[in-house]
Amino acid sequence: MREHELSCRLPTFTRRQLFALAAGMGVGQTARALPTAPVAVARCADYEPKRLVETLGRMFDQIGGLERLVAGKTVAVKVNLTGGAHQRLGHTPAELAHWTHPNVIGAVVYWLGRAGARRIRILESIAYSPEPLEEFMIAAGWEPRDIANAAPRVEFENTSYLGMGKEYKLLRVPGQPHIFPGFLLNHSYADCDVFVTLAKLKEHYTAGITLSLKNSFGITPTTIYGEAAGIDEPALIPRGGRSMLHRGHRQPAKPAPPEIDPSSPRDDGYRVPRIVADLAAARPIHLAVIDGITTMTAGEGPWIRPRDGRRTEVVSPRVLIVGTNPVCTDAVGAAVMGFDPAADRGTPPFERCDSTLRLAAAHGIGTYKLDEIEVIGETIDAVRFPFRRVSS
Amino acid sequence: MTSYDWWPMRWPRGWPPEMLQILAGAPINCLISSEPGLSLANYRVLGELPGQLPQDVQLIEGIWPSVKISRTRDSAEAGPTGAPWIDANGWRIQLARARYPNQQLWIDYQPPGELPDLNSLLVAIAEACAFGARWIVTLPEQLAQGLLNHRGEALTLWEQAKKLMRFFQEHSQWCSWPVVAPLGVVSDFSGENEFLATEFLNLASRRNLAYRVILREQLTRERLAGLAALILIDGQAVEAKWSAPSWEFAEKGGLVIAPKLPKGSVPARTYAGHRIARFGRGRVAAPIEPWSDPYILAEQVHWLVGRRNDPVRLWNGELLATHCCRSGDGKTTVVHLIGYSGWRPFQDVTVGVSTRGVEARVWWVDGEAQIQGTRRQLGTEFALPPFRVYCAVECGGSHA
Incomplete structure (x- = not known):
């Protein structure tokens, strides 16, 4: 295990939690405590750059500062730009509905630079195209130079294929995988010291919610895990979504490791959360930032036709959530959305799927139990924005 | 400047002269009919084309504009992008405008035998007009019969068609306005260059990569004004004398994309499947692998030119x-x-x-x-x- 992975997995307890653990654990009890880390929660009225920089700067301080994490390091930043650049929810720009907002990306990049990051690489896998990531952003109406200029040595890469790398890199799932024992990924996810995820606070048609853990679903190259993936070797060019991961109708292109049990359920509500948990174990997340200032309800993108008579709509919870443990951060995110992060299959938001939080916890990544997570800044109650009540 | 005096329509077979009243309120003024002896007051009547074209008119062939539909009407066939495949004529008209700059363009194609959606008649009218041509209005059999029998649905659609034609007639000045485009596409568009060059135009249009068509014999400094980039598609372009204005364009800050780099230029980096070298104040780009797939070429050229330049x-x-x-x-x-x-x-x-x-x-x-x-x-x-x-x-x- 690499050093940075090790440091990510070490549980960090507040004094209060240590007392609670000591009090609750009898002599001889062997229950394994899951890692936990503080999660900062803040209100943020809008995407005004100065306000974002100030708010995120305060939040990073609250979780212990970024210097210890990124100084002198190469930092990979996975953003959430799901779907196509030409898709909008109604007339709403993607960043105000289903994409991480560029000003959030810019503010995070700014603080990473200030904290001494040696190199910052903005990453996303554009499922249907080898399009350079900056071009994809411009197609959406963004100005990527604003992000590039937020810190020294900022780069962009579309990771849905080999990209700028010479070969794909195998990242293995430590311990017992749920579905895949490892993933063959674009070099960017291995050639970094620190992995940051910039997610959106959203529900998800298949996985119930999509926060920082689910954002890792998009690190898989579609040349290997996509509809037009190769068989004996990866395709040269990405063309198509990740139905293979959803439905399991075929195995990824060789030499990516196949599933450990091809007879396991082909139900996407079973598969997707497990694959997400496997990905989060294979490619540990060191910093999770969830953009919940303005977002959408009832699904992860404008293409979603919600079930149960709900409708997709733009909403403004006006909240940012930051943490170093993605399970803890997502647990707080789920609670802010009005869900019980400890919910199991059959309970909102996991009516038709397993809980990614529980599956990631099973990998030992972190705890989803709110009473084991220190929340700093705003309380969950103060910023709670029940998604189901809004769009039901 | 192109004149748009003529608005042609193919007179439906079997329509009596009394049906002329249906044209009232439409700018149609030229009828094409193979029926001998058809004489319609106030209309110029032409026999079958291309025999009797007016002098200032150039006829081009097109295809019925449509989305390729799969068997279930609600979904469309996907192209290599995952996006639906579209049969379109915009690129043909733009190419013809470059070839016949002083001619009025008539684009001609017949409706397919069975038309699943009569509204596509409106698409045919609008597409041609938007790109600066006139489609020879050719009514699908169902519509011609419907109008003959005064069926409500047919009459409603025809009224919309007339309204659309009137709209374009009222805004005919748009047809002569120059296209706003960052890219010049240079080729002779014929012989061994035809496939790659014309498919490039077709697929660039599909990605909304705007271009100005430049015939290589017309390549002059003046024609490159306002462009950010230029692609020389033809195989021997780099050595050919006609390409000289391109290099001046690059020297002054433009981007020239060519089948190979000019002698002496040293590639500084690779991007979007091309090697890129400095050239004066500008750049030249040449493919790492020879161009073969026009879809990929259109995609890569779009990135080389930069979406930032999209109008x-x-x-x-x-x-x-x-x-x-x-x-x-x-x-x-x-x-x-x-x-x-x-x-x-x-x-x-x-x-x-x-x-x-x-x-x-x-x-x-x-x-x-x-x-x-x-x-x-x-x-x-x-x-x-x-x-x-x-x-x-x-x-x-x-x-x-």
């Missing part, structure tokens, strides 16, 4: 093509949006235009409105009202 951006407009023109004085820009799905209204379409003005006049088949746009970093975005078939956005203001 028009489009959201929720998957089945739309755009064509952007600007008045000679540069004060007015018009964006034509042609919808290839006649049966389905376009909802929630946003168009981004690289101009500073925030006000626009919008026309569609059923109405018009003044709308207010939103200034964004890369231009102004206009949220369009729902429309079918065609929409024009006319906005003022200089290039952003």
Whole structure:
């Protein structure tokens, strides 16, 4: 295990939690405590750059500062730009509905630079195209130079294929995988010291919610895990979504490791959360930032036709959530959305799927139990924005 | 300057002269008929084409504009992008405009035998007009019969068609406005170059990569004014004498994309499948692997030119093509949006235009409105009202 992975997995307890653990654990009890880390929660009225920089700067301080994490390091930043650049929810720009907002990306990049990051690489896998990531952003109406200029040595890469790398890199799932024992990924996810995820606070048609853990679903190259993936070797060019991961109708292109049990359920509500948990174990997340200032309800993108008579709509919870443990951060995110992060299959938001939080916890990544997570800044109650009540 | 005096229609077989009344209110003034002795007052009547074309008219062949539909009507066949495949004629008209700059263009194609959606008649009219030509209005058999029998649905559609023709007649000045495009496409578009060059035009249009067609024998410094980039498609372009203005264009800061790098240029980096070298104040780019797939070429050229240079951006407009023109004085820009799905209204379409003005006049088949746009970093975005078939956005203001 690499050093940075090790440091990510070490549980960090507040004094209060240590007392609670000591009090609750009898002599001889062997229950394994899951890692936990503080999660900062803040209100943020809008995407005004100065306000974002100030708010995120305060939040990073609250979780212990970024210097210890990124100084002198190469930092990979996975953003959430799901779907196509030409898709909008109604007339709403993607960043105000289903994409991480560029000003959030810019503010995070700014603080990473200030904290001494040696190199910052903005990453996303554009499922249907080898399009350079900056071009994809411009197609959406963004100005990527604003992000590039937020810190020294900022780069962009579309990771849905080999990209700028010479070969794909195998990242293995430590311990017992749920579905895949490892993933063959674009070099960017291995050639970094620190992995940051910039997610959106959203529900998800298949996985119930999509926060920082689910954002890792998009690190898989579609040349290997996509509809037009190769068989004996990866395709040269990405063309198509990740139905293979959803439905399991075929195995990824060789030499990516196949599933450990091809007879396991082909139900996407079973598969997707497990694959997400496997990905989060294979490619540990060191910093999770969830953009919940303005977002959408009832699904992860404008293409979603919600079930149960709900409708997709733009909403403004006006909240940012930051943490170093993605399970803890997502647990707080789920609670802010009005869900019980400890919910199991059959309970909102996991009516038709397993809980990614529980599956990631099973990998030992972190705890989803709110009473084991220190929340700093705003309380969950103060910023709670029940998604189901809004769009039901 | 092209004149648009003629508006042709193919007289449906078996229609009696009394049906002439159906043309009242349409700008149609030229009828094409193979029926001997058809004499229709106030109309110029031509026999079968191309025999009797008016002197200032050039006839080009087209295909029925449509989305390739799979067996289930609600879904479309996907192209290599995953996006639906569209048969379109915009590129043919642009190429013909370069070849016959002083001629009026008539594009001719017949409706397919069984037309699943008669609304595509409107698409045919709008597409040709938006790109600066006239489609020889040729009624599908169902519609011709419906009109003959005064069926309500047919009459309604025909009224819409007449309204659309009148609209373009009233805005015929748009046809002569130069296209707003960052890229010049240079080729002779014939012989061994024809496939790659014409398919490039077709597929670049499909990605809304705007271009100016430049015949290689017409390649002069003047024709390159206002362009950001140039692609020399023909195999021997780099050595050929006719390409000389291209290198001057690069020297002065432009990007020239060519089959190979000129002698002496040293590639500094690779990007979008090409090696790129400095050339004076500009750059030259040549493919790492020889060009073969026009789809990939269009994609890579779009990235080399840079989407930042796109005059028009489009959201929720998957089945739309755009064509952007600007008045000679540069004060007015018009964006034509042609919808290839006649049966389905376009909802929630946003168009981004690289101009500073925030006000626009919008026309569609059923109405018009003044709308207010939103200034964004890369231009102004206009949220369009729902429309079918065609929409024009006319906005003022200089290039952003």
